[in-house]
Amino acid sequence: MMKVVAILAVLAVLGAEGFRQQTVGIRGRLMCGDKPLPETQIKLWNKNKLGTDDQLAAGKTDSHGNFEFSGGVGSLFDMNVHFKIYHDCDDGIKPCQRKVDLKIPEQYVTRTSEVKKWFEAGTMNMEFVFPDEERSCIN
Template sequence: MLLLRQICLLLFAVFYLIDARTQSVAVKGRLLCGTAPARNVRVKLYDEDAGVDPDDQLDAGYSDANGNFQLSGHTSELTNIDVVFKVYHDCDDGIKPGSRKLKFKIPNSYVTDSATPKKTFDIGVLNLETVFKDEERELIVTMKKKRRSHRYQDFLDILP
């Protein structure tokens, strides 16, 4: 029975490596907090996976001094990737713990079958004062130091 299980896992791994295809996506936009640019707002691009396959972070960064951001990334999957753009911010949030967390689905028409995106989804200007219907909160953020750039990268989102 153990041998049969190992053979099945090996066949699955070979099938996955052979049939997986590289897919990429890019998103850009501008963030405001009221009429002012939302500076240094954390943004992430993910491929959300169902089941036991963990979500793949495609890219992460921060908005610039004008509130602008641009993210892009790629991953290999058997099926079409389901890309979401996440924003973590404290605009119009008072003294509540954690950050407000927004999530937007990127249209499949912006996913490219290559390591480099051919199109960029322009999400436009988002005013973060808006209260979105499915808004969540992120209560704990763990920081991880990158070796080369000595910048900090967030890698743990406790709440989905």
Template sequence: MKVLIFTLLLVCGTVAFRTQSTGVKGKLMCGSKPAAGVNLKLFDEDNGPDPDDVLDQKTSDSEGNFLLTGSSMELTPIDPEVRIFHDCNDQGSPCQREWVIRIPAKYITNGPEVKEIMDLGVLNLEIELDNESRSCAH
């Protein structure tokens, strides 16, 4: 009987986890020039001792364009965000400026295939955000 209950709990716990996916795209500029080679990471931001999950990571192309997509298996809804690491308008300061942009829940798809990708449009990285930070290791 204990084995049956344990097996049932194990199966129920496994089924409760579900694959969720998301995506984000856009174009990065530094002033009037495309921001090529900018590092971007798509994360599932997790609270507590569980580390954040990297869903995708890429660099912007020669025109500043990017597309990140990824999925994660989680019990609760994922909390996706894109992190942009850049040197635009930093006057030679050490490390890179880090922007964190949260992705709204409407862009989370149940299943491994993204159905709707969030379009950030054109972002000028010269802007200084109130909540931006610096990152030396990413």
């Protein structure tokens, strides 16, 4: 009976370890040409292999276009983190917003509850047209 209890305890610890917290963080600055891109919507998403995707963080750039976001989930599978930017830079009078979806490299995801290694996005000029860019009216 003691062996069964010990085995169950080990399995419980191993199972909990598999679902431990994963965290990611990104920071940088958004520009539109030579002007900061303030109040720009940013979201961090975990694209899941199974089930629905998880929103890890959301917010807006500050008045200087700066941002710093982090988030995470407890998961058995490694996170597949995407950084999404919704903006109107160099957009004229077109409806909705330009949507850019960029993947954060896996080495910036840590299996901890705190960010250990920030992804430094640097200064990004959103005049650039990104591959696979879309338009989004709901963000």
